[in-house]
Structures are given as structure tokens and as C-alpha cells.
Amino acid sequence: MDCKASKGMSDNKQNIIEKLNIADSFTLAMDDEIRRDGLSGSLCGYALELDKTPDITILSQRIEEFSQQFPLATASLQQQGKHFYWCKRETTPQLFYQHHAPEDQSAQAFQKNTIDQLINHKQTRESTAPIEFHLLISPAKVTFFIRWIHPFCDARGADLILKYLCTADKQQRQLFGKPESKPLVNVQLDKYRWWQKIILLLKGKKYVASIDKLKSIQPYANEKAAQQHRHLIKRLSEAETSTIQQLARKHVGLTGTSLYYIGCLMRALEKMNPEHEGDAYCAPYAFNLRKQRAISPLTSNHVCALFAQAPREIVKDREQLFKHLKQQNMDVIRQKLDYAFLPLMWAGSWLSLQEYGKILRLSSSGQERSSFWFSDIGKLDLAKECFPGAEVSAIFHLCQVTSPPALAFLNCIFKGQLTLSYNFVDPLMTAEQIETLHALVVSELLEQSDSA
Amino acid sequence: MKKKLRDFIFQELIFVANPEQFGDEDDLLEAGLDSMGIMRLIMFIEEQYGITLPDTEIEPDNVQTFNALEQWIVRHQKG
Numbered sequence: 007m008d009c010k011a012s013k014g015m016s017d018n019k020q021n022i023i024e025k026l027n028i029a030d031s032f033t034l035a036m037d038d039e040i041r042r043d044g045l046s047g048s049l050c051g052y053a054l055e056l057d058k059t060p061d062i063t064i065l066s067q068r069i070e071e072f073s074q075q076f077p078l079a080t081a082s083l084q085q086q087g088k089h090f091y092w093c094k095r096e097t098t099p100q101l102f103y104q105h106h107a108p109e110d111q112s113a114q115a116f117q118k119n120t121i122d123q124l125i126n127h128k129q130t131r132e133s134t135a136p137i138e139f140h141l142l143i144s145p146a147k148v149t150f151f152i153r154w155i156h157p158f159c160d161a162r163g164a165d166l167i168l169k170y171l172c173t174a175d176k177q178q179r180q181l182f183g184k185p186e187s188k189p190l191v192n193v194q195l196d197k198y199r200w201w202q203k204i205i206l207l208l209k210g211k212k213y214v215a216s217i218d219k220l221k222s223i224q225p226y227a228n229e230k231a232a233q234q235h236r237h238l239i240k241r242l243s244e245a246e247t248s249t250i251q252q253l254a255r256k257h258v259g260l261t262g263t264s265l266y267y268i269g270c271l272m273r274a275l276e277k278m279n280p281e282h283e284g285d286a287y288c289a290p291y292a293f294n295l296r297k298q299r300a301i302s303p304l305t306s307n308h309v310c311a312l313f314a315q316a317p318r319e320i321v322k323d324r325e326q327l328f329k330h331l332k333q334q335n336m337d338v339i340r341q342k343l344d345y346a347f348l349p350l351m352w353a354g355s356w357l358s359l360q361e362y363g364k365i366l367r368l369s370s371s372g373q374e375r376s377s378f379w380f381s382d383i384g385k386l387d388l389a390k391e392c393f394p395g396a397e398v399s400a401i402f403h404l405c406q407v408t409s410p411p412a413l414a415f416l417n418c419i420f421k422g423q424l425t426l427s428y429n430f431v432d433p434l435m436t437a438e439q440i441e442t443l444h445a446l447v448v449s450e451l452l453e454q455s456d457s458a
Numbered sequence: 459m460k461k462k463l464r465d466f467i468f469q470e471l472i473f474v475a476n477p478e479q480f481g482d483e484d485d486l487l488e489a490g491l492d493s494m495g496i497m498r499l500i501m502f503i504e505e506q507y508g509i510t511l512p513d514t515e516i517e518p519d520n521v522q523t524f525n526a527l528e529q530w531i532v533r534h535q536k537g
Binding site: 262297384 | 470471472473474489490491492493494495496497498500501513516517518521
């Protein structure tokens with residue numbers, strides 16, 4: 007039983023572990039929006055394909071130790087007054103599950119079906135475990151799947167949790183919780199005096215207003231009701247990945263690798279659906295406030311948002327598009343707009359989830375602002391044989407998404423291979439459409455398109 | 459100059475367990491300096507030293523090590 011239900015009152019302060027920070031509240035508003043769309047909330051996944059069944063004893067011990075070192079892992083998300091908190095539960099939820107394939111199901115189907123069930127599992131926000139670990143075992147394929155609800159941690163945090171589980175030395179594992187500090191979003195916000203925060207807030211509002219001048223293109227049929235999240239994973243060869251990295255360097259330089267993926271997806275969507283109405287493609291993405299290679303903070307969200315937007319006419323011209331996206335990104339950072347969302351996120355955390363969600367999603371004219379969601383997880387550097395008793399052969403990520411835009415595009419590079427994860431909402435999009443889209447994306451990434 | 463760069467990079471951009479052991483010729487890109495980090499670093503340099511670093515010169519040769527960064531900045535201070 008959770009703290010609110012057990013005590014029945016909103017001022018049940020003694021069970022509070024931690025208040026959600028402003029970036030957690032941002033992702034919670036998206037959780038609420040996804041739930042309003044009829045889906046399971048802002049659940050995310052991190053799947054590791056293993057070469058064999060791992061050492062389950064060690065794995066379960068480390069998960070147990072993790073839950074003790076980070077009590078948020080077993081908390082319940084509760085509203086008290088205007089704000090949300092992680093609260094202690096009376097009963098600790100189970101965090102580690104094992105799933106065995108039935109004899110009549112192929113390894114591939116078992117993996118896909120189980121992950122689909124886990125990411126689409128509907129539960130109340132209060133009863134959802136912040137994080138769960140699932141081991142999917144079939145004779146031909148073993149997958150370790152981490153599922154978390156976004157307010158609990160961001161993708162970098164999930165990566166750190168994995169590194170925690172892969173760290174053999176107990177003393178080294180303890181370091182993931184140190185040094186304890188305030189959330190990085192608060193640390194950054196505290197650097198500004200009150201009047202600077204107001205200037206930043208106004209800058210942020212102006213930035214969003216400039217984005218809203220162009221109506222975002224919605225690539226898919228949004229009149230259909232969302233039913234479930236689906237995913238399609240595509241892995242490119244090492245040679246293709248190397249070519250793509252060289253092309254990204256050529257077109258967007260050292261400072262905007264992610265923009266290459268965004269631009270290629272925009273062009274692929276435009277080629278697929280040139281008749282869809284709208285003025286521009288618009289993709290929100292987050293940048294992480296953690297230092298690169300830092301092993302803490304592990305839990306909570308430490309991100310700030312940005313937009314990549316390109317008018318349709320520019321999207322049609324490959325060279326102009328990358329020039330535009332790069333210039334836009336540099337202008338945003340030169341004008342310090344990258345931090346402008348911090349005071350906006352603070353202000354938003356005082357609103358109801360419904361009000362905040364609307365502001366985050368809809369432009370001033372009431373249209374959905376995002377054409378798709380995007381996240382570049384980058385190169386993953388898990389050491390060989392670090393997973394307890396097995397080697398990781400491949401990795402992919404998943405996330406739920408609001409509908410519209412009903413499409414989230416996630417990419418990462420592991421062992422020199424680029425993995426593209428298409429997350430889409432059925433029936434607004436179909437697997438066949440995503441296959442078509444993927445062919446166009448690859449052609450763009452490899453610069454094989456006719457208008458290159 | 460290098461101390462300012464080191465302080466900024468190790469306090470704001472990348473985590474290194476022992477910053478004092480990180481040499482002036484050690485690879486910052488290998489150590490985790492990413493695209494967003496490079497942008498931040500360029501903004502910091504431009505503000506600190508009152509110079510403009512052209513986008514066309516944002517190349518590994520200029521940002522890979524502390525020595526390379528220093529030489530890049532000095533070239534623009536002179537120019």
C-alpha cells in the first residue's frame with residue numbers, strides 16, 4: 007500500500023524520500039499526456055542482448071544492493087498539494103523478474119512480445135515501480151531488459167544503472183551515489199540571480215514563440231485513437247556506421263553530430279509524405295547537464311530541452327538543411343537559450359499536469375509542436391565481459407511517446423554499429439510504414455538519396 | 459590560459475577521476491568532450507578572451523588537447 011493510500015492524506019510528509027526536481031516534473035507532465043492518450047505512461051526501456059544466460063545469483067544480488075543504495079528505486083510517485091514526491095511504500099515492489107520462452111514460440115517473437123507487453127503495461131502512476139529488471143530467457147536468445155518510468159531517471163541515468171550492475175567491485179559501486187548533491191537542474195538555476203532568471207524565462211518564452219511561428223508538420227494520421235506502443239529496431243553494419251559518422255562530420259561538423267540524424271529523418275519523412283500539411287519539421291530534444299563520463303547523479307532527470315526546426319523548403323535541400331540546423335544550434339547556444347528552459351520548467355512545475363502538458367505540447371495556435379521525438383544516446387562504452395556471466399552483443403532503447411506525434415526516433419552506437427530504434431503508436435503508424443521510412447532514413451544517412 | 463581551460467573543462471564538461479594527471483597532450487575527445495561540450499567550450503573561450511573562433515576551424519586538430527586549444531586561441535589573439 008502506498009503512502010497516500012495508507013494514510014489517506016496529502017500532508018503525509020514523513021514518508022517522503024525526495025521531491026521531484028523540475029526536470030522530473032517536465033517528464034511527469036509527459037507521462038500524464040501519454041496516459042491521456044490512452045497509453046501506459048512515460049515508460050522507457052533499455053534492452054541488452056546477451057550471448058548466454060548471465061549469472062543470475064550475482065545479477066539479483068546487485069539489483070538488491072542497488073535498490074538499497076538508491077531507495078528511490080522502490081518508491082511510489084505521489085502528489086501532495088501542488089507537487090509530486092517519491093514516497094516510501096509499505097511493501098517493497100519486486101524489481102527483478104525472469105521470463106522463460108514457451109516451447110512453441112521463436113526466440114525473436116518471444117523477445118518482441120515480452121518487451122511489447124512490458125512497455126505497454128498499464129498501471130496507476132502510484133503503483134508503477136520506478137524501475138524493473140527483466141531477464142528474457144529462450145534457448146536461442148537472452149535479453150536483459152530495464153524498464154523505468156521517466157521521472158525516475160533519464161537515459162544517461164539508465165546507462166549509469168547498467169554500469170552499476172556491471173561493476174564487479176562493491177566499493178566502486180558505492181561511488182555511483184557520490185558525491186551527493188542537489189539536482190543539476192537546480193545547481194544550474196541557482197547560478198542565476200532572480201532578475202537573471204526572469205530575463206532567461208523571457209528569452210525562453212521568446213524562443214518558443216519563434217518556434218511556434220511555423221506550423222509543425224504531423225507526419226501521420228492523427229485522427230485514429232492510440233492503442234499501443236510498438237517498436238522496430240534496425241542495426242547498421244560497422245562499415246555503414248563508419249560512413250555515416252564521416253558524413254555527419256562533413257555536414258554538421260564536430261559540434262552537431264545529432265543534427266545529422268535529425269536532418270536525415272526530416273528528409274525521409276518529407277519524402278514519404280510530401281502532401282502532409284504544415285510549414286516545418288520540429289523536433290524537441292534534451293541535452294544532459296551531467297559532465298561527460300560522470301558516474302553520478304544516477305537517479306532523477308538532469309536535462310534541459312531544445313528544439314531543432316527546419317522549414318519544409320529547406321528540408322528539401324540537403325545541403326541547406328544541415329547548414330540551417332547547424333546554424334540554428336549554434337545560435338541557440340551563443341544566445342544561451344539552452345538554459346532558457348530551466349526557469350520555464352520551474353514555473354511549469356507549479357501548474358497542474360494537464361495545464362503543463364498542454365503548454366509543453368501545443369503551440370500558441372493549439373497545434374502539436376513536435377513532428378517527432380528524438381534522442382541520440384551516443385556511443386555506449388560497456389567493457390567486454392563486464393555483464394555478470396555474459397557478454398552484451400547488442401543494445402537498443404525504447405520510449406513511449408505522445409500521439410501526436412506518435413513517433414520517437416532513438417539512436418545509439420554500440421560495438422561500432424549504429425542502432426536505430428523507431429518507437430511508434432499503433433494504429434497511427436504501422437510497421438510497414440516504418441519499414442518504408444527506415445529505407446528512406448538509411449538512404450539519407452548514407453547520402454544515397456537522388457537529391458544529395 | 460591552460461589553467462582556466464582546465465578548470466572550465468573539468469568543472470563543467472567532462473569528469474576525470476584525477477584531473478591533475480590529465481596531460482596537456484592527452485586526448486579531450488577520447489575523454490568525453492562531445493559536440494555540446496565543444497560548443498560550450500567555444501562560447502567560454504570567446505567570452506574569456508574576446509575573440510571569435512570561426513565555425514570552419516572547429517576541427518579535432520584545434521580542440522583535441524589543451525596544447526592545441528591554447529595554440530588555436532593564441533593564433534586568434536594575434537590575428
